[in-house]
Amino acid sequence: MGPSGSGKSTLLYTVSGMNGMTAGEVIFCGRNLGNLKEKELARLRLNEMGFIFQQMYMLKNLTVLDNIILPACQSDKIRESRKETARRGCDLMHKLGIIEIADNEISEVSGGQLQRACICRSMINQPGMIFADEPTGALNRAASKEVMEELTKINGEGTTIMLVTHDVRVAAKCGRVLYIVDGNIKGEYNLGQYKSREELRDREKTLNNWLLELGW
Amino acid sequence: MYIMDMITAALLLIVSICLILISLVILRFTIHFTMSEEYREIGVMKAVGISNRKIRGLYIVKYFGISVTGAVAGFVCSVPFGNVMLEKISKNIIMVSDKTGWLNLICAFGTAAVVVAFSYFCTRSIKRISPIEAIRNGEGDESYAKKGLIHLNRSRLPVLCFLALNDIVRGFRTFFTMILIFTLGTLLILIPVNTANTLESDKLIVWFSMAECDHVISEELFLSSSEDNLRSLKDKEDSVKSVLRDRGIEAKVFQEIMFRMNISKNNRKMSSLAFQGIGDITAEEYVYLEGSAPQRKSEVAISHTVAENIDAAIGDDVEIKDGETVKTYTVTAIFQTMNNMGEGIRFSEKEELDYRYMAGCFGIQIRYQDDCGKEEKDRRKAILKELYAENKVYDAGEYINDMIGDMAGTLGGIKRLILLVVLCINMLVTVLMVKSFLAREKGEIALLKAAGFQNISLIIWQTLRIGIVLLMSVILGLLLLAPVSKLAVEPIFQMMGAYSIEFDVEPFEVYVAYPLLVFLATLLSAFASAWGIKRISASEISSIE
Numbered sequence: 001m002g003p004s005g006s007g008k009s010t011l012l013y014t015v016s017g018m019n020g021m022t023a024g025e026v027i028f029c030g031r032n033l034g035n036l037k038e039k040e041l042a043r044l045r046l047n048e049m050g051f052i053f054q055q056m057y058m059l060k061n062l063t064v065l066d067n068i069i070l071p072a073c074q075s076d077k078i079r080e081s082r083k084e085t086a087r088r089g090c091d092l093m094h095k096l097g098i099i100e101i102a103d104n105e106i107s108e109v110s111g112g113q114l115q116r117a118c119i120c121r122s123m124i125n126q127p128g129m130i131f132a133d134e135p136t137g138a139l140n141r142a143a144s145k146e147v148m149e150e151l152t153k154i155n156g157e158g159t160t161i162m163l164v165t166h167d168v169r170v171a172a173k174c175g176r177v178l179y180i181v182d183g184n185i186k187g188e189y190n191l192g193q194y195k196s197r198e199e200l201r202d203r204e205k206t207l208n209n210w211l212l213e214l215g216w
Numbered sequence: 217m218y219i220m221d222m223i224t225a226a227l228l229l230i231v232s233i234c235l236i237l238i239s240l241v242i243l244r245f246t247i248h249f250t251m252s253e254e255y256r257e258i259g260v261m262k263a264v265g266i267s268n269r270k271i272r273g274l275y276i277v278k279y280f281g282i283s284v285t286g287a288v289a290g291f292v293c294s295v296p297f298g299n300v301m302l303e304k305i306s307k308n309i310i311m312v313s314d315k316t317g318w319l320n321l322i323c324a325f326g327t328a329a330v331v332v333a334f335s336y337f338c339t340r341s342i343k344r345i346s347p348i349e350a351i352r353n354g355e356g357d358e359s360y361a362k363k364g365l366i367h368l369n370r371s372r373l374p375v376l377c378f379l380a381l382n383d384i385v386r387g388f389r390t391f392f393t394m395i396l397i398f399t400l401g402t403l404l405i406l407i408p409v410n411t412a413n414t415l416e417s418d419k420l421i422v423w424f425s426m427a428e429c430d431h432v433i434s435e436e437l438f439l440s441s442s443e444d445n446l447r448s449l450k451d452k453e454d455s456v457k458s459v460l461r462d463r464g465i466e467a468k469v470f471q472e473i474m475f476r477m478n479i480s481k482n483n484r485k486m487s488s489l490a491f492q493g494i495g496d497i498t499a500e501e502y503v504y505l506e507g508s509a510p511q512r513k514s515e516v517a518i519s520h521t522v523a524e525n526i527d528a529a530i531g532d533d534v535e536i537k538d539g540e541t542v543k544t545y546t547v548t549a550i551f552q553t554m555n556n557m558g559e560g561i562r563f564s565e566k567e568e569l570d571y572r573y574m575a576g577c578f579g580i581q582i583r584y585q586d587d588c589g590k591e592e593k594d595r596r597k598a599i600l601k602e603l604y605a606e607n608k609v610y611d612a613g614e615y616i617n618d619m620i621g622d623m624a625g626t627l628g629g630i631k632r633l634i635l636l637v638v639l640c641i642n643m644l645v646t647v648l649m650v651k652s653f654l655a656r657e658k659g660e661i662a663l664l665k666a667a668g669f670q671n672i673s674l675i676i677w678q679t680l681r682i683g684i685v686l687l688m689s690v691i692l693g694l695l696l697l698a699p700v701s702k703l704a705v706e707p708i709f710q711m712m713g714a715y716s717i718e719f720d721v722e723p724f725e726v727y728v729a730y731p732l733l734v735f736l737a738t739l740l741s742a743f744a745s746a747w748g749i750k751r752i753s754a755s756e757i758s759s760i761e
Contacts, residue, residue, distance in 0.1 A: 007475040013754070013755040017756045018665075018666055018753065018754040038670070038671060039670050042665070042668050042669065042670040042671075043668065046667065049668070053666075053757060056736065057659060057660075057663045057757060059379075059660055059663070060660075061383055061387070062368060062383055063367060065369055066367055066369055068367035069368060069665070070368065070375070071667045071668060073368060073375045074304065074667075074668070074669060074673070075668070076376050080605075081371075082368075082369065082371070082372065085369070086369035103367075105363060105364075108419075121667075125668075132625035150471075
């Protein structure tokens, strides 16, 4: 978390290898990203990382399902036919409750549905880590809640998620919160896993107080 | 020879028209692309109350400036280039006036006016832009594509091929400009290629009132006003025939003799060249467009041009003045010839004409009786060259080409020039298009990079799109080649008397060599332009609206 321009997204893109680094090092799956060539970084992003952005970026010339399976079709991580890939894409869409929009154009679906489709796309290559840059930033409250529930579920199933947010309600669902100001980590808060809705409300309050102390 | 200069001039005119069409298509694309890039700005201008007319005026002023600069540059260049061309053409064509300065000026500024008017026409869509929509979306009205016909999940195509093909299918309007330019370019290259090859081919001989043959020996004829003309020609033919027979070569030897005669029907008359074959040839061995060959003494075939001029048709009686006497003949056939803008009368070999009035003759033609191959023909040509060292020995095509002043050579030069121009246009259009695609699709490229697509994959994707469009255009160009050639080149040949032409197509040149050259040049420029993808960072996705 952090105010606008603090460097949250820059950190996210640097950790994911999208941005080059000027100092320090990023170790991902035992590999120093600073030593990898562009080709190797791309391969790593394709097979081991998933991305979700604030704007629901998708290729406008593809249907929702085609957008979801596109990274899998380009990857050789999972050896399977195009049909099997499509089936996996449909399974993911089914899991996230958007199977009915599989053959829709991206202009025909709502923002919430589109963001869930983006989550499906980020998961299609079964990555070890998902990077999410304000995934609920462009969504209304209801859609935002749905998307966060899905991300929490995925996280619960063992996929690490690193996300950038301005929303305390979203941050309260995370296990560890870093507060960044002007490119520096100003504070760190370990919340751990939450078990109930009541506990989540308490976490929101605690987190809010902590952020206010840091000048939020 | 001036007829052939007319072909060159007409071909250059066709090429110029095509180039103007191409530039208008490029202009339309540029205006639409600029408007799409400035969609939000147009919306803001509309929102603050600037009228459509004034917004369009901003674009018109820009294109007015560009077109006037172009017109001035064009006018300045037209003076030296025009003089060189006029000097060459006026050697064979009588020019009404050589003061073409005013004409050049009018053409240059006329072109500028057409460009401005076309720009005004292209900016009419500004009227349809909704300010709210433009400010909110910030993209042109093509931001969302139509429903797709092909789907990745059902396709077996490799991903990059699929993406390229799908983009073309979905955004056909955008790619249509390229298809149009590439197709016109293909036609621009191949029409002169086919025309030059046809003018070089052996079959051209039949368009000059001669019968098909294998070799021709040039003939220096010293005509006299006596009956001996025919005797001396026949003696030469017999001598060639016997020389060949001595070497075991059986051949028909014949020659075409020419007269100038007056032909009339009712009150319409004209002066025309007249032909008769002598030696081992009958009138049936010539090519006719309609009717049957003149077989009797009182029958003639006339050219299309003569028929039109004196309003005669097959079955009509015409009067022909042969020397001092006027005889009546029945027209049995119509043929085509490019001699003297289509003039021609053909007599039966049985008709005895007044040979004292012969105007000249063509070379001695040899047609071998056996079906020998090219190698054997070349060997025989070498023998003839040795035997008739003082004369020239030609293939049929070479003879006509020599007769018409190395037209094929001139067209060859034009062909190469056009090829160069078209390659440059294709490369420039490709660079323009790919650069505009990169600007428009920055977000998608950043997204694909973020998703793990390598630079080279994205460069291939962009190049493949151009490749597919080019393939479609070349196929379309090849399909249109025959009808467009007919439409564009046939009228030129018709002006010169050839009413039914069959192009000589060199399959390797037309279907392999030239398309391959166009492919290489265009794909290379597409690949080089798409290299700009490397400069787009995956992280730029966060800064795209």
